[in-house]
Amino acid sequence: MGFGRFDEEGRTFLIVQKPDGGFESTNQAITPFQLLTPIDFRCIYGVGHNYRAHAEETGAELPKHPMIFMKAPTTVQNPGDPIVIPRFLRSDKVDYEGELGVVIGRPCKNVSPEEAMSYVLGFVCANDVSARDWQKEKGGGQFCRGKSFDTFCPVGPCLVTIDELPDPSNLALRTYVNEEKMQEASTSDMIFNVPTLISFLSGSTTLLPGTLILTGTPSGVGEARDPRRFLVPGDEVTVEIEGIGLLTNPVVEEIFEEESSKEEKIS
Numbered sequence: 001m002g003f004g005r006f007d008e009e010g011r012t013f014l015i016v017q018k019p020d021g022g023f024e025s026t027n028q029a030i031t032p033f034q035l036l037t038p039i040d041f042r043c044i045y046g047v048g049h050n051y052r053a054h055a056e057e058t059g060a061e062l063p064k065h066p067m068i069f070m071k072a073p074t075t076v077q078n079p080g081d082p083i084v085i086p087r088f089l090r091s092d093k094v095d096y097e098g099e100l101g102v103v104i105g106r107p108c109k110n111v112s113p114e115e116a117m118s119y120v121l122g123f124v125c126a127n128d129v130s131a132r133d134w135q136k137e138k139g140g141g142q143f144c145r146g147k148s149f150d151t152f153c154p155v156g157p158c159l160v161t162i163d164e165l166p167d168p169s170n171l172a173l174r175t176y177v178n179e180e181k182m183q184e185a186s187t188s189d190m191i192f193n194v195p196t197l198i199s200f201l202s203g204s205t206t207l208l209p210g211t212l213i214l215t216g217t218p219s220g221v222g223e224a225r226d227p228r229r230f231l232v233p234g235d236e237v238t239v240e241i242e243g244i245g246l247l248t249n250p251v252v253e254e255i256f257e258e259e260s261s262k263e264e265k266i267s
Contacts, residue, residue: 004030006158035079038124038159039103042210044071045201046128046147050216051189057224066192066200069143071128071153071214079156079247083129085233086149087254091131094231094251097217098175098183098239100168101126102194103159104211108202116198119207122161123168125239125247127154127175128214132223132230154239154249155212165243168194172242173218177235182225185218 003015005025014028048067049055055062077083085094105121128147135146168187175183187193192200197213222229231237235251 035157037076037078037155038122039210041073041076041103041155041212042208044073044075044153044212044214045069046071046143046214047192047197047216048143050191050197051185051218052191053185053189053219054217054221054224055191057219057221062191066197068201069147071144072148074150075129075148075153077151077154077249079154080249081154082151082250082252083127083154083231083237084149084151084252084254085231086131088256089134089149091133091146091149092230093132093223093228095130095132095222096175096177096182096231096237096239097128097130097221098173098241099126099128099214099217100124100171100173100187100194100241100244101155102168102198102213102215104198104207104209104213105162106209107206108198109206110204111199111202113195113199116195116202117162117166119198119202120162120194121209122159123165123241123244124155124159124212125157125241125244126212126214127237127239127247127249128217129153129231153212153214154237154247156247157245160244171244172240174240175220176238176240177222177229177231179236179238182222182229183218183220185220187215189218190216 004012046069101124103121108119129152131146139145171187233253238248240246
């Protein structure tokens with residue numbers, strides 16, 4: 001397992017770690033066996049109702065401050081690996097949310113919007129998968145339960161560093177389910193842009209390297225459609241962001257052994 005760099009022709013070259021702890025790209029061509037998430041994320045912050053059209057489709061008032069929630073790091077899933085619909089704590093309302101992800105590259109605290117982008121390592125495609133029943137009906141009024149099931153945060157297919165993508169304020173974002181386009185918007189529709197979000201999240205709070213910020217989803221989520229369109233086993237979800245790429249994940253159902261089955265095997 002290691003790091004690689006894609007070039008414009010789709011070739012991959014090895015990235016090595018230097019003695020000082022930094023990384024350096026080489027000219028050694030490699031063939032990836034499997035794409036993993038770009039890094040191991042330390043912490044995941046999400047932002048709710050951060051696109052005007054999405055806030056409107058859910059009937060929510062436009063927020064005066066960023067609406068923040070958190071997802072467990074164990075939600076992270078690799079490109080190409082499955083989104084698993086919960087069955088032990090059953091959900092029948094699992095939804096997709098294509099989002100621009102921002103990765104923090106060095107510790108920051110109390111930073112201004114003007115200096116915020118200097119703390120960014122790069123950007124990723126992300127899918128803030130959400131179990132709406134646990135988020136809204138059974139989660140005790142908190143988003144954490146409905147947002148933090150395993151595999152509920154696919155990330156990838158790569159990390160585009162800020163020198164390659166210095167301005168994330170007007171990127172096209174689309175989400176597809178089984179090749180049907182469900183979401184299409186520009187990041188310019190964000191209520192709070194990326195520098196503002198970083199400044200707000202770093203207020204009296206240290207953001208460590210490896211922190212992932214999910215910047216919100218546009219309109220077109222399954223819950224707001226008529227009829228509603230929740231994910232089912234056999235679906236395939238793709239998030240596409242201009243300048244970053246396509247993140248695709250199949251959808252499967254959780255399989256677990258019930259206690260009664262275990263008892264029968266023992267007896």
